[in-house]
Amino acid sequence: MPKIMLLGPPGSGKGTQARVIKEDFGIPVIATGDLLRKNIAERTALGRAAGSYMEAGGLVPDYLVVDLFVSRLAEDDTKSGWLLDGFPRTVPQADALDKLLEERGEKLERVFLLEVPKGLLIRRITGRRVCPVCNSVYHIDSMPPKEPGICDFDGAALITRDDDDEETAENRIDIYNELTSPLVDYYESRGVLTKIDGTIGTERVEQKIRATLA
Numbered sequence: 001m002p003k004i005m006l007l008g009p010p011g012s013g014k015g016t017q018a019r020v021i022k023e024d025f026g027i028p029v030i031a032t033g034d035l036l037r038k039n040i041a042e043r044t045a046l047g048r049a050a051g052s053y054m055e056a057g058g059l060v061p062d063y064l065v066v067d068l069f070v071s072r073l074a075e076d077d078t079k080s081g082w083l084l085d086g087f088p089r090t091v092p093q094a095d096a097l098d099k100l101l102e103e104r105g106e107k108l109e110r111v112f113l114l115e116v117p118k119g120l121l122i123r124r125i126t127g128r129r130v131c132p133v134c135n136s137v138y139h140i141d142s143m144p145p146k147e148p149g150i151c152d153f154d155g156a157a158l159i160t161r162d163d164d165d166e167e168t169a170e171n172r173i174d175i176y177n178e179l180t181s182p183l184v185d186y187y188e189s190r191g192v193l194t195k196i197d198g199t200i201g202t203e204r205v206e207q208k209i210r211a212t213l214a
């Protein structure tokens, strides 16, 4: 089973691909953004600490996210494979991941970088709608639900994420460029990075990922 990671700026399609790959390979997705939003919804101490960073489009401090990740990776379903979405997001997080995997006798096999230019990222983020019940992701133009504003799977009213307004999206992209993009060199120098044009349709992106893993 693959042990892989999706890397890319906000709106590049990581979550969309993660859901498909999860089904294809039967591996769990560890998405720190989803885990943090769950903590915010449940008003946990972590959720209260993380909320203000996320609302402003900033990164949650490394020590909080690393602890959250360590607990999730320790669960039983991660023994044979996993897909990381949104972690690591800084060089210290990547170092922490290395150390953790070494202790587990595992290694990160492949990192897929989804490349999308900024203008398209903003259009994708501001047009995104999500289901608050099952977390399905839609886009008002490129991936609309069958009935406007309603989730295809459970009939819940779709919402816009708190951090999906244009100003916050710009900030998130700037922070990606400053703090997360150094991971491109980090993984390229280890020979595990595969760059994928993320502007093509979701099915073609999925095909490219599958072909690399075959």
Ligand code: AP5
Pocket (backbone or CB within 6 Å): 008, 009, 010, 011, 012, 013, 014, 015, 016, 017, 032, 033, 034, 036, 053, 054, 055, 057, 058, 059, 060, 061, 062, 065, 085, 086, 087, 088, 089, 093, 124, 125, 127, 128, 129, 137, 138, 139, 140, 142, 143, 163, 172, 198, 199, 200, 201, 202, 203, 205
């Ligand atoms: P997180 O939830 O991880 O958000 P993100 O990385 O900013 O990524 P997004 O969810 O915005 O985009 P995506 O790449 O998943 O795109 P999607 O598939 O939805 O993190 C949120 C926040 O949590 C962070 O800002 C930070 O505060 C905090 N956080 C999380 N992890 C952290 C960490 N490790 N350290 C510190 N802080 C952390 O697609 C976007 C839209 O485009 C959708 O509408 C979709 O339908 C559409 N779309 C996707 N692919 C295509 C395609 N190929 N063609 C056309 N449309 C497409």
